[in-house]
Amino acid sequence: MICSAWGKYPKIDCRRLTFDRESKLEEIIHNEKELIPYGNGRSYGDSALSEVILCTRAHDCFLDFDESTGVLRVESGVLLSEIVEHFVPRGWFLRVTPGTKLISVGGAIAGDVHGKNHHIEGCFSECVQSFRLMLANGEVLTCTKEGTPELWRATCGGMGLTGVILDATISLKRIKSRNIQQSTIKTKNLEETFEAFERYGKSPYSVAWIDCLAKGDEIGRCLLMTGDFADDGELDYRLKPQKSIPFDFPSFALNNWSVKAFNWLYYNRVGERVSQQKVDIDSFFYPLDAIGEWNRIYGKGGFTQYQFILPKESSYKGLREILSLIAESGKGSFLAVLKLYGEANDNWLSFPMRGYSLALDFKIEKGLFELLERLDAIVAEYGGRIYLSKDARVSKELFECGYPQIETFREFRREHAMDRKFNSLQSRRVEI
Ligand SMILES: Cc1cc2nc3c(=O)[nH]c(=O)nc-3n(C[C@H](O)[C@H](O)[C@H](O)COP(=O)(O)OP(=O)(O)OC[C@H]3O[C@@H](n4cnc5c(N)ncnc54)[C@H](O)[C@@H]3O)c2cc1C
Known part of the structure; x- marks a missing residue:
């Protein structure tokens, strides 16, 4: 089927795969030559596009919430709009939110998105306590900033190129009004x-x-x-x-x-x-x-x-x-x-x-x-x-001069065989 993200450019003929359990996802990752995770398609260009896309949107369960601290665990296909809808009436809001609420939590981490308060709160990853990630070899790791620093730095903002985020624990902020x-x-x-x-x-x-x-x-x-x-x-x-x-x-x-x-x-x-x-x-x-x-x-x-x-x-x-x-x-x-x-x-x-x-x-x-x-x-x-x-x-050249850590990222992907499994049109174009 023909697929595109929010900008409707570019378009690509792709196969959309879904999974109902982690063992099935492991099987897909093992069998497919190459793929890229796809959240809610609100990126504009080609970061979520490839010949095989892995749709996570069906994984939309709230897993746990601590009312005393505002710490919420959700599956990665949950949309920010679903969090806003359920938690604003209880007096909680997202600490970081971009200009649309129609994005998935997986997409928010993979893009390390930001909002109108970057000068105060930073990026989305700043409100993430941990996430679980399935790697290219099917292994699932729980990632935290302190426990897995390299995987954290590569995945937050890593555009789906390190693996599939399965779920995440994020912290919300208290509000007194809508x-x-x-x-x-x-x-x-x-x-x-x-x-x-x-x-x-x-x-x-x-x-x-x-x-x-x-x-x-x-x-x-x-x-x-x-x-x-x-x-x-x-x-x-x-x-x-x-x-x-x-x-x-x-x-x-x-x-x-x-x-x-x-x-x-x-x-x-x-x-x-x-x-x-x-x-x-x-x-x-x-x-x-x-x-x-x-x-x-x-x-x-x-x-x-x-x-x-x-x-x-x-x-x-x-x-x-x-x-x-x-x-x-x-x-x-x-x-x-x-x-x-x-x-x-x-x-x-x-x-x-x-x-x-x-x-x-x-x-x-x-x-x-x-x-x-x-x-x-x-x-x-x-x-x-x-x-x-x-x-x-x-172009690859312009991209590289803006991101000085690109060689570290490339090296990390090679080391963990991520570059042979997770690729998008964008990663191919700028060679990451
Ligand atoms: C109207 C509008 C306003 C916006 N405003 C802002 C803004 O203010 N600030 C901002 O930072 N961004 C903004 N964005 C961009 C948007 O927040 C990001 O592109 C976001 O990553 C999209 O999330 P998604 O769930 O739709 O992911 P997709 O578009 O489906 O995918 C985006 C990237 O995330 C990866 N990904 C998705 N799910 C997973 C997963 N489970 N595991 C691993 N990787 C995954 C994909 O591979 C891809 O590289 C805006 C977009 C729109 C349409």
Whole structure:
């Protein structure tokens, strides 16, 4: 069957395998020449794609919960949305959550995902106490940061290339409300945007939407949203039904003009320089989840998300150059998310580092990859890196210069015969 991840690019003819018990999984790993685990397909590119994919989504049981500490053990196919749905009413929330709750716990560990609070809480692996992993030889190991340090560093952020995560023990955080006290700060240009990030740096959550088509004096103008959980005791929470996009949009629907119009309206919907709102968990953390299959607006050819991070010292200069190039190219993105990150952890392929990251969605069309290669060159020049969870096209050379621990990772995979069993289109492309 034809398979793709969230960006619908690339597509591959693949066999989907499932397992009902660990002995069956061991048999699959033994018999198949090569495979890659597949969670909920919310990575954008080709990290979860190969000719054989191993689907973990059916493994969705909650195994144990300690109400006094918030420590939860779940199977790896459990979605973050299922955790949110069951635990918010009991006064618990995820310590780290990305901008969609529709990802599996296995995918969250394999991508070492991060949220709007990286500067405070770090990556998802920071809230993981342990996980069980089936290796290339069928052996199952319980991994912890202290007990199995190398396997931990290779697997958290390792994009499924070390084995299959079976279950995980994670810690949740206490909350007193399903609501967030949000501040929205409107800035006029990149300089003000950076100042605002610094000024609100102590806020537990922060994220900015950038108008990526703004030019000249307005380059880098944004709406910065910061916030923290309210204290009002309202914990009633139910998953809202999604409205879905019923068909793939025709490719002409998304163009420079529609993005420009959207950006203008979105930026100008806020009048004041600083305003306060009380919003719920879904509006604050997961606005994109309100619309099911929104990836269809990019048409049948799909789209790619370009997400890079630059070290803090070079972020301002690098971002200015990149935003100017994008505005000049006229290839706009509705979604252009800027985040400030805290210190990197020591996982070998984790994406975050101290600095600023920008994520942009681009429709796959003529001229796009040439533009992205020009952006790659700027990212490399300023010492940055590309996020593997979003990527579908980066070259081996650019990938390598962003991830200095890559040789250690490769060596570790070779040593444990992982490189002969777990591979994706992405791992083949960048040779990891
Ligand atoms: C709308 C949207 C917003 C997003 N926002 C963010 C964000 O703010 N921050 C962020 O960091 N990411 C973000 N992402 C990316 C997403 O969080 C990651 O790509 C995540 O890894 C997807 O999880 P998944 O369960 O869908 O995994 P998949 O997409 O199926 O797989 C992703 C990777 O995990 C591996 N994997 C999956 N399950 C297992 C397992 N059981 N054992 C071993 N390996 C496994 C796969 O092999 C693959 O390499 C966003 C994605 C979307 C669509």
